[in-house]
Amino acid sequence: MRAFRVAYDGRPYHGFQRQPQVPTVEDAVFDSLRALGVLASDADAPEGYAAAGRTDAGVSAVAQTVAFECPDWLTPRAFNGELPEHVRAWASADVPDAFHATHHAASRAYDYHLYAPTADVDRAAAALASLEGTHDFADLTAASEVDTTRTLETATVVREGDVLRVHVRADGFLWELVRRIVALVRSVATGDRGLDAVDRALAPEPLPDHERVGPAPPEPLVLVDATYPDATFERDSEAAASAAAAFESAHATAVSRARVTGALRDGVDAGSNSVDDDRR
Incomplete structure (x- = not known):
């Protein structure tokens, strides 16, 4: 059994947990595992699967934790090979077979x-x-x-x-x-x-x-965190670097958009003041 730390921008998703007809983070996770051959096409979820929490639509995570039975080669960087860029695995821990990511979170x-x-x-x-x-x-x-x-x-x-x-x-x-x-x-x-x-x-x-x-x-x-007293997560430096780069790109876009809306606000405010001045 292995547990993974997963970070994601939740804004494009209708929450973490799977729902019919809408995209969720869990869908992205399972689609990745199917593409990697870890999850059979007709299986609902990996053996022993559980997640730390069910975040709502629009909510993001740094340390969502998912755990399930998987082959030794499935590292965070291998996981990321099939995950979308706004969902990134960045650390992992080998955990006992009885580990449950929901119930064992302290x-x-x-x-x-x-x-x-x-x-x-x-x-x-x-x-x-x-x-x-x-x-x-x-x-x-x-x-x-x-x-x-x-x-x-x-x-x-x-x-x-x-x-x-x-x-x-x-x-x-x-x-x-x-x-x-x-x-x-x-x-x-x-x-x-x-x-x-x-x-x-x-x-x-x-x-x-x-x-x-x-x-x-x-x-x-x-x-931002889910604590497990008996699990020691090892950061995958390559996976973490790729995650940081993906989120930095999204951050740069968001900052640029915020600057634009700020300019619109300031421009309209300045324009309204000049109109008032002209009327006087």
Whole structure:
């Protein structure tokens, strides 16, 4: 059994897990294994297959982890030979036959890159500090699970220019939990809600619908870690370099597009000011 670290840009996909009629990251993984002859054409999944998590549509990952039975020659660089350029394997670990990438993850961590130039980072940090610990997160999830109690081990924020990078680590996550935490924190950091809104979201009494927060957009969310105490991942330098190059190319394109939209914004703003001046 071997486990692989897989990074991907999730924006072109309808989530990680396979769904009918739409492209998913898992489809790309299985298509690659079929092309390599590791997965039979009539098989649903490799023997022993499991993944660390099921990221939503638009969500990306640095350290998604998939594990399955495979031949010794299947290294990350061999895997990448058939994966699309925005899905890259970059490390691997030999694991016991009983290893399960979902159930054996001791914790998972996400970063959310929140564009919030006017947000108060201290208020955001105070809101996140109140969310740390073991709580019932029923009012911060779209999940219908009976047990909605989780332990948020770490919840921090740092300002990086106009962006707040929110980092959360937990023993497990509920559907949309991170994105709803971010939405709640943003509302506190911008002054739309008081800090007591966090306490109300964690209280035993269910929130009325008008007080519940919806999820923040999925695209700024990244799965950055999944920890396995008994697995030691070895970085494949060639595979990691090719992954970095592929994502650097995508990053350069995104920066250029952001510059264009910024120029449009500034141009329209300057134009509107000149129109106002002419009218005066």
